[in-house]
Amino acid sequence: MRTKDSGRFVKISGIGSYVPERILTNNELEKMVDTSDEWIQTRTGIKERRIAADNQATSDLCVLAAQRAMESAKISRNDIDLILVGTITSDMPFPSTAVIVQSKLGLSNIPCFDYNVACSGTQYGIELASSLLTGSRKYRNILLICGDKMSSVVDWQDRATCVLLGDGAGAMVLSVTENGEENSIVDVLLGANGGLWELLFLAAGGSKEPASFKTVENRKHFLRMSGRDVFREAVLVMQSCAQEILSRNNMTIEEIDFVVPHQANLRIITALQERLGVFDEKICITVDKYGNTSASSCLIAMDTFVKSGKIRRGSKILSMGFGAGLTWGAAILKF
Ligand SMILES: CC(C)(COP(=O)(O)OP(=O)(O)OC[C@H]1O[C@@H](n2cnc3c(N)ncnc32)[C@H](O)[C@@H]1OP(=O)(O)O)[C@@H](O)C(=O)NCCC(=O)NCCS
Numbered sequence: 001m002r003t004k005d006s007g008r009f010v011k012i013s014g015i016g017s018y019v020p021e022r023i024l025t026n027n028e029l030e031k032m033v034d035t036s037d038e039w040i041q042t043r044t045g046i047k048e049r050r051i052a053a054d055n056q057a058t059s060d061l062c063v064l065a066a067q068r069a070m071e072s073a074k075i076s077r078n079d080i081d082l083i084l085v086g087t088i089t090s091d092m093p094f095p096s097t098a099v100i101v102q103s104k105l106g107l108s109n110i111p112c113f114d115y116n117v118a119c120s121g122t123q124y125g126i127e128l129a130s131s132l133l134t135g136s137r138k139y140r141n142i143l144l145i146c147g148d149k150m151s152s153v154v155d156w157q158d159r160a161t162c163v164l165l166g167d168g169a170g171a172m173v174l175s176v177t178e179n180g181e182e183n184s185i186v187d188v189l190l191g192a193n194g195g196l197w198e199l200l201f202l203a204a205g206g207s208k209e210p211a212s213f214k215t216v217e218n219r220k221h222f223l224r225m226s227g228r229d230v231f232r233e234a235v236l237v238m239q240s241c242a243q244e245i246l247s248r249n250n251m252t253i254e255e256i257d258f259v260v261p262h263q264a265n266l267r268i269i270t271a272l273q274e275r276l277g278v279f280d281e282k283i284c285i286t287v288d289k290y291g292n293t294s295a296s297s298c299l300i301a302m303d304t305f306v307k308s309g310k311i312r313r314g315s316k317i318l319s320m321g322f323g324a325g326l327t328w329g330a331a332i333l334k335f
Contacts, residue, residue, distance in 0.1 A: 008176050009183035010130045012335060013141065014073025017170040017303040018064035019050040019290055026163070033159040040163045045266020049166030049291030051151045057091040059100040061169035062147040065296070066105060068303075069143070069171035077105050080173070081139045083112040084128055086121030086146040086295040088324065089153055090114055093205070101145065118200070119262050120190070120321035121146035121295025122170070122302075123329025127188040129174040145171040146295035153202055155222035164265070166291035170299020186316075186332040189245040193326050196233065200225045200324040234264060235271045238320040241330040242276055246318070249332060253277055253318075256332075258311050260319040263287035263297040272320070284311075294323070311335050 025048045026037035040046055052061060062085060070077060083105075085098040098112035117124045129142040147169030154162045177183070204220035205211050215221060238261060246253060253259075259278045261269050263286055273283050286301045293300055298319050305311040317333040 007178055008134045008137070009178070009180055010133050010174050010185045011177045011182040012172055012184040012333065013075065013175040014069045014071070014173040015171070015299065015303045015306055016065050016068025016070075016072050017168065017296065017300040018061055018068065019166070019168040019293070019300065020052040020056060020061070022051045022053065023048050024051045029163055032156060033162060035159045035163055043265075043267070044164060045288055046163065046291045047288045050168060052149045052167040056149070058087050058089050058147050058149045058169070059091050059097050059104060061149060061167060062097065062101045062145045062171070063104045065147060065169035065171040066101065066143055066145050069173050073173035073175070075141060075173060077107055079141050080107065080143045081110050082132065082142045083110065084125055084142060084144050085112075085114045086117060086125045086144075087114060087148055088116055088118050088294060089148045089150060097147070117295070117323060117327040118325060119264065119292070119294050119297060119323025120325070120327040120329040121323070122298035122319060123188060123321045123331045124190060124327070126172070126174070126185060126331050126333070127190055127329070130185045130188065133174060133176045139176070141173055141175045143171065143173055145169060146299050148294035148296060150292070150294055153221070153223050155219055158222070160227055161223060161225055164292050166293050168290055168293035168296050168300050170296040170303055172299060184334050186334060187245055187249050188329065188331045189241055190329040191241065192328070196326045197324070199229050199233065199326065231265065231268060233326060234262070234268050234322045235275070237326070237328045238262065238268075238272055238322050238330075239275045241328055242272070242318060242320050245330040245332055251332070255316060256282065256318045257315040258282055258284055258305060258317045260284045260298050260301050260305070260317055262321045262323070263290065263301055264292045264322070306335070
């Protein structure tokens, strides 16, 4: 991305991710709710997911992903001049998870803030970081982190949602460059439809309905989702934003090397693959191993394919996100 005549471009200097060690399998879930490994695999493609330890908060997942991204960027933490955290499971309502991450990384003074767009965190974060880097002239290296401990907001008695989600974090270091050849951010397209917020939400604990014995009794501190509606919207919206961003950049899907969709459900990914005409070898899938890790899902998938050597420097990536809000986004990147 480049602001007109600014001579400033944005490159992806490094990427990293972290998933907790604890694996929760479908067979274990069979013992917790009325479900089966067969149902989960057929309807979602998920085989297992990762669950954070009790003493691991979202900030801890974010710190580990951030350290790996800085290592991959070969920059010291002291070179970071702003931290952004995309999360819907902040350590606490305030302060932001970003300031806690700052402190855990041993940094101080640099600006830090959270943003809340659920599973479109990667695309919104890239847009935010790129705009700050090219527009403000104040920052050189931004640490973008997306992380969620979804296990802390999942109702472990609700079989329709608890089988879907997992914990994890992904991070990217985005840096200013004056060399247009190094530019990584071709374009980002974002959107939202607040009219559909009731399809996916967590009702209590905010200013509208503060925590009380009643909210706890009514299980209102857990997320609720209209699965079928969300499924339909996810396919329609991710398809249309992918087509729009390709078209406004005069590109075709054939010019894209890797497609990194939000990892919510293998059936959603397959439907997108068919509608967009993406070959199997170009589609990045991690939902089988990690489930839906919310904001971090695209960064974790991207990092997994970078680490496996498939995505390389220069690879062209199309990434689409979709989440509670409803929010959505698409990004074309040159890794
Ligand atoms: C949740 C989801 C997997 C359900 O799949 P589906 O094929 O739409 O299934 P339905 O909701 O129609 O439910 C079908 C049946 O399976 C049952 N079911 C739901 N979860 C189940 C589970 N874990 N195990 C067994 N049965 C289950 C339902 O109760 C329903 O039973 P009924 O027909 O007797 O009422 C699917 O809708 C989905 O992936 N939605 C999008 C989720 C998502 O992406 N969320 C995050 C967005 S960022």
